Amino acid sequence: MSTPLAPPGTDDSVAAHLRDYVTKVRGGEIGSLAAVLGLVVLCVGFSVARPSFFTAGNFANLFTQGAPVMIIAMGLVFVLLLGEIDLSAGFASGVCAAILAVFLTEWGLPWYLGVGAALLTGVVIGLVLGTLVAYVGIPSFVVTLAAFLGFQGLLLLLLKGGRNTPVEDDVIYAIENRNLPVWLGWVLAVVAIAGYAAVQFARHRTRTARGLATEPLGIVAARIAGLAVILLLATAVLSRERSINIAVTSVKGVPVIAPIIGVLLVVFTFVLQRTPYGRHVYAVGGNKEAARRAGINVNRIRVSVFMVGSFMAAIGGIAAASRASSVDPNTGGSNVLLYAVGAAVIGGTSLFGGKGRVLDAVIGGAVIAVIDNGMGLMDFSGGAKFATTGLILLLAATVDALSRRRATATGNR
Amino acid sequence: MAVRPLLEVRGVDKSFGAVQVLRDVAMNVFPGEVTALVGDNGAGKSTLVKCISGIYPIDAGQVVFDGRPVTVSSPKDAAALGIEVVYQDLALCDNLDIVSNMFLGREKRSGIALDEATMEQMAHRTLASLSVRSVSLRQPAASLSGGERQTIAIAKAVLWNSRVVILDEPTAALGVAQTAQVLELVRRLADNGLGVVLISHNMNDVFAVSDRITALYLGRTAAQVRTSEVTHSQVVELITVGYTGSIGLLPDPGSYEGMGGRS
Numbered sequence: 080m081s082t083p084l085a086p087p088g089t090d091d092s093v094a095a096h097l098r099d100y101v102t103k104v105r106g107g108e109i110g111s112l113a114a115v116l117g118l119v120v121l122c123v124g125f126s127v128a129r130p131s132f133f134t135a136g137n138f139a140n141l142f143t144q145g146a147p148v149m150i151i152a153m154g155l156v157f158v159l160l161l162g163e164i165d166l167s168a169g170f171a172s173g174v175c176a177a178i179l180a181v182f183l184t185e186w187g188l189p190w191y192l193g194v195g196a197a198l199l200t201g202v203v204i205g206l207v208l209g210t211l212v213a214y215v216g217i218p219s220f221v222v223t224l225a226a227f228l229g230f231q232g233l234l235l236l237l238l239k240g241g242r243n244t245p246v247e248d249d250v251i252y253a254i255e256n257r258n259l260p261v262w263l264g265w266v267l268a269v270v271a272i273a274g275y276a277a278v279q280f281a282r283h284r285t286r287t288a289r290g291l292a293t294e295p296l297g298i299v300a301a302r303i304a305g306l307a308v309i310l311l312l313a314t315a316v317l318s319r320e321r322s323i324n325i326a327v328t329s330v331k332g333v334p335v336i337a338p339i340i341g342v343l344l345v346v347f348t349f350v351l352q353r354t355p356y357g358r359h360v361y362a363v364g365g366n367k368e369a370a371r372r373a374g375i376n377v378n379r380i381r382v383s384v385f386m387v388g389s390f391m392a393a394i395g396g397i398a399a400a401s402r403a404s405s406v407d408p409n410t411g412g413s414n415v416l417l418y419a420v421g422a423a424v425i426g427g428t429s430l431f432g433g434k435g436r437v438l439d440a441v442i443g444g445a446v447i448a449v450i451d452n453g454m455g456l457m458d459f460s461g462g463a464k465f466a467t468t469g470l471i472l473l474l475a476a477t478v479d480a481l482s483r484r485r486a487t488a489t490g491n492r
Numbered sequence: 493m494a495v496r497p498l499l500e501v502r503g504v505d506k507s508f509g510a511v512q513v514l515r516d517v518a519m520n521v522f523p524g525e526v527t528a529l530v531g532d533n534g535a536g537k538s539t540l541v542k543c544i545s546g547i548y549p550i551d552a553g554q555v556v557f558d559g560r561p562v563t564v565s566s567p568k569d570a571a572a573l574g575i576e577v578v579y580q581d582l583a584l585c586d587n588l589d590i591v592s593n594m595f596l597g598r599e600k601r602s603g604i605a606l607d608e609a610t611m612e613q614m615a616h617r618t619l620a621s622l623s624v625r626s627v628s629l630r631q632p633a634a635s636l637s638g639g640e641r642q643t644i645a646i647a648k649a650v651l652w653n654s655r656v657v658i659l660d661e662p663t664a665a666l667g668v669a670q671t672a673q674v675l676e677l678v679r680r681l682a683d684n685g686l687g688v689v690l691i692s693h694n695m696n697d698v699f700a701v702s703d704r705i706t707a708l709y710l711g712r713t714a715a716q717v718r719t720s721e722v723t724h725s726q727v728v729e730l731i732t733v734g735y736t737g738s739i740g741l742l743p744d745p746g747s748y749e750g751m752g753g754r755s
Contacts, residue, residue, distance in 0.1 A: 289609050291616075292630070353606055355599040358588070362596055365585035372583045373597030374568060433587035486634065 093297040111427040113478055114442045117471075118449060125453030132456050136321035138313075139334050143255050145448030146336045147172065147399040148415060152422035152440035153347055154391025157384040159423055160351075160364040162432025163212065163219040165388045167204075167226035168419060172396030173411030174230045175200045177237040179397055180244040180406040183251070190248040194397060201393025202386055204230075209382030219385075227416075234408055241408040246400045254339065255402035258332035261318045267338050268314040276303045313337075336398060340441065343394070347387075347437040360384060364433035395419075414465065418447050421468060425475040431483060446471070496559060498523045498687040499544070499575070499656050504553035506536075506543055513539045517553070518713045519706045521656055521687040526678060528698040528719070529691045531708030532731050537691050540708070541658055545570045545577045558655075573656075576649035580660040584641055586634035591615045593633050594648045618651045621684070622677055639670025646677055650686070657681055658689040663697055675701050695724050709734035714741050 104112060126133035151168050158165045165171075175197040182193035208226055212219045235241050246252075259267070279299050286293045314333060322330040351357035362370040363380045371377050392411075399415075400406050424430060425446050426439025447468060454464045497520040506514040514536045521527045531537050542548045544555060546564040554561050557573050564570050570577070584593050591608070594615050600607040615629055624643055633641065642662050649657045659678065663671040679701050682688045692698050698705060699719060707714040707730035714734045722730075722739075729736035 285609050289613055291609060291612050292628075349605075354604055355601060355606060358592060358596070358599060358606065361587055362585045362592075365587035366583070368581075369583040369585050369593075370596070372567070372579070374571075375597050433585075 093295050093301075096295060096298050111436075111439055111442050113475070114426050114439070114446055117425075118442065118446050121446065121449045121453065125449065125456070129453065129456045132453050134321070135316050135319045136323075136330075137452065137456070138316055139258075139321060141445070141448050141452055142334045142337050142340075143402060144452055145444050146255065146340060147395040147402065147411075148418045148422055148447060149340060149395075149441055149444030150343060150398060151392050151395035151415065151419040152426075152444050153343060153437050154388040154395075155419055155423045156428050156435050156437055156440050157347075157351075157360065157387040158219070159420075159428050159430060160360050160432060160435050161381060161384050162364055162430070163381070163384070164223060164420070164430075165208065165219065165385060165392075166223040166416060167208065167230055168223075168388055168392045168395075169411045169416030170227055170230035170234060171201065171204050171389050171411070172392040172399060172415065173234045173406070173409075174204070174237065174396070175393035176246075176396035176400040176406045176410045177234050177244070179251070179400055180246050181237060183246055183248050184244050190250045193248070193251070197397055198390060198393050201389040201391075201396075204392075205386030205389030206382065208389065209385030212385065213378040213381035231408075231412065234410070234412075238406065238408055243405050243407040245405045247404065251397070251401050252404060253335050253401075255334075255336055255398055256404075257335050258317075258330065259335060259338070261332045264314050264318055264333035267333070267341075268310045271341065272303070272307045272310055275306055279303055339398075343391075344437055344441055347391075351437060356380075356383075361433060414468075417472070418451075418468065419444075421472040421475070422447050424479060425471060427479075429479050429483065430476060431479070443475075495522055495524075497521055497556075498558060499689075500554075500556035501540070501544065502554040502556065504540070504543060504555070505551045506539055506548060507551055513711050514543070514550075515711045516713070517708070517711070518716065519689075520704075520716060521689055522704070523655070523687050524682055524685050525703035526682045526688045526690055526701050527704045527706060528702035529689055529706050529708070530693070530698060530727060530731055531714075534710075535708040535731070536711040537708055538660065541577060541660060541689075541691065544658065545575060571652065571654075574652070574654045575656045575658070576652065576654040577658045578642075578645045578649050578660065578662060580662075580664060584633040584636075584645060587632060589630045589632050590627060590636075590644055591629050593644060594618070594651055596648075598652070614651065615647075618647050622647055622650065622680055624677070637670065638666050639673050642666065642670075642674050643677060646674075646681070650681065654686065656687040656689065658691070660691045661693065662690070663692065663694060671697070695727060698727065699724065705730075707731055707740070709741060712741060715739045 131137060151172055155165060155168055178200045179193040179197040182188045182196050183190060208222055211217050211222045238244055279302065283293055283296065283299055317333045318331055320329060320331045322328055351360065359370065359375045359380050362373065362375060363377050367377055396411055399410055403410070422443035423435065423440050424443065426441070426443030428435030428439045450468055450471065451464060454467060499521040501517060501519040504514055504517045505512065517536065517540060519529065519540070529537050529540070539548065543550045544564065546566045546569050549565060555564060556562070562573060564573065585596065588596070591612050595611045600610045612629055624647060627636065627640055633644065636644065646657070646659065646662070662674050662678065666674060675697060678688060678690060690698070690702060702719045704716065705719050705722065705727060706716045707727065709730065714730045717739065726736040726739070730740050734741040
């Protein structure tokens with residue numbers, strides 16, 4: 080930060096940037112730090128307690144188990160950024176999955192029509208919910224609570240009284256149950272790292288050329304290296320043979336769902352961080368009145384976040400249908416919604432609005448998937464799993480509330 | 493100075509239902525000068541500002557900008573003319589950084605993405621032109637002091653090549669040092685050639701920076717005077733009873749000759 084506008088005492092060094100970061104965290108801007116640390120602790124703990132946790136097979140399982148919740152949570156981040164809530168996201172995903180099942184199994188239509196219809200259903204659901212919240216003025220808690228019940232009923236109706244409807248399309252099945260060829264997994268990992276590096280360096284170059292404050296190259300390089308290590312390590316583990324009986328079948332490669340989550344993460348992160356729309360979402364979440372005076376159409380933003388939320392719920396529903404190869408009255412029910420809200424909050428998205436990232440949903444979703452998976456391996460009952468997840472959600476919400484208080488206390492210098 | 497006013501308000505009336513809030517109000521704003529708009533609570537200062545900035549439609553009268561009569565029917569119209577209002581309750585988003593706040597709703601883009609580099613450069617240039625050097629462009633608004641927030645809100649108004657900046661009680665919530673800092677900024681805006689309207693209750697502020705004073709009394713213009721030609725107590729009289737000596741709305745209901753005063 081060498082511009083004349085930088086406060087005195089700042090400098091360009093890596094050390095200075097690390098100091099800045101520590102100050103920020105102390106000031107209440109914890110972000111995903113707590114969740115990442117928790118994830119590491121949980122993984123180490125479960126690996127020690129149950130060696131079967133730390134296997135390639137189980138690692139791949141984590142992706143497929145956590146995917147529906149993660150994807151729904153990504154959409155919920157948009158809703159939470161405005162300080163709103165969508166309690167119907169779980170059953171909205173169930174309804175969209177049921178639409179998919181009806182299209183494929185009852186009407187025998189091709190998969191792309193089914194997926195299109197499911198996604199469209201999601202968008203329409205979001206439009207209706209958002210309109211009720213923004214233009215009619217009903218609190219989102221009430222609107223989506225009503226929708227939660229309503230969609231549960233709609234799901235039963237779509238499934239003709241709750242029959243378990245199979246989804247046996249090959250493409251849909253592949254989403255949660257197949258793996259990429261090993262070479263393709265490596266190619267995608269390398270492309271992702273190269274793309275990230277290119278974007279980072281290009282940004283650094285433009286800013287330097289224009290004489291703007293830049294991060295030291297060391298920090299930029301460290302971030303790229305960090306991503307490279309994570310992606311390459313994960314790809315290496317997932318490329319190993321994890322079939323129980325190799326004579327029967329070979330199971331290896333990155334699960335198909337992993338790059339899907341990756342693409343969704345990149346696309347929606349771009350939308351939130353790099354487009355005027357995303358900026359306006361943060362603005363409305365931070366100060367509605369300021370956003371209105373700045374000429375932002377606040378109601379349109381409010382409707383749009385519900386549309387993103389339900390759209391992502393639809394994708395989550397498709398993933399769930401793929402994973403179970405069927406849709407039943409409980410698809411998107413039971414713990415799905417609470418896990419999704421929990422994922423976003425555990426990842427560091429604030430329930431008070433204005434603060435959060437799409438990445439939070441992935442990190443928080445990973446925490447929840449690890450707890451669910453690890454406690455399952457340790458033969459804990461479902462009750463114990465719910466109780467633990469509930470406690471961790473409460474812990475995350477506490478961290479959120481306390482860090483918010485701390486930010487207020489230290490915010491004004 | 494025989495300069496033409498940049499913004500002229502002539503005979504503006506405004507009623508809300510049966511209540512007439514503004515009656516035949518006149519105000520002139522000159523380029524390169526600070527015009528203080530004073531008046532007691534309920535005198536119609538805020539209403540007048542909202543009429544000028546297009547939030548309320550006016551019932552009668554004229555707004556003349558740069559010599560031509562204009563119709564301002566929305567804040568966007570006002571912004572297009574180059575009229576910016578900095579409201580009392582600062583319109584900043586705490587969770588966004590300074591650059592994002594300054595460009596909120598009018599972001600520069602390249603393709604579908606935000607053009608952060610250009611915005612940061614423009615913000616930097618604007619703040620530098622106002623001699624603001626104490627803040628880092630990427631710090632969130634939440635971490636700014638009251639004076640800094642006011643500074644950013646003002647800089648935001650200046651960013652758009654605006655020609656008239658209306659400041660609604662910019663120092664009301666500030667301490668002594670920060671008030672001085674903001675007043676200095678207000679003076680610098682005028683020195684840069686802008687027409688500045690300063691709404692204030694604080695006579696010290698008014699006399700510290702303003703060139704002219706427009707006093708409103710019960711929805712009417714009591715007087716438009718040069719700051720150098722009146723005293724503290726005269727202005728207080730204009731605010732509280734609507735006249736002082738021969739200036740202002742004289743108590744005899746028949747004689748409105750004094751209205752408009754000298755200008």
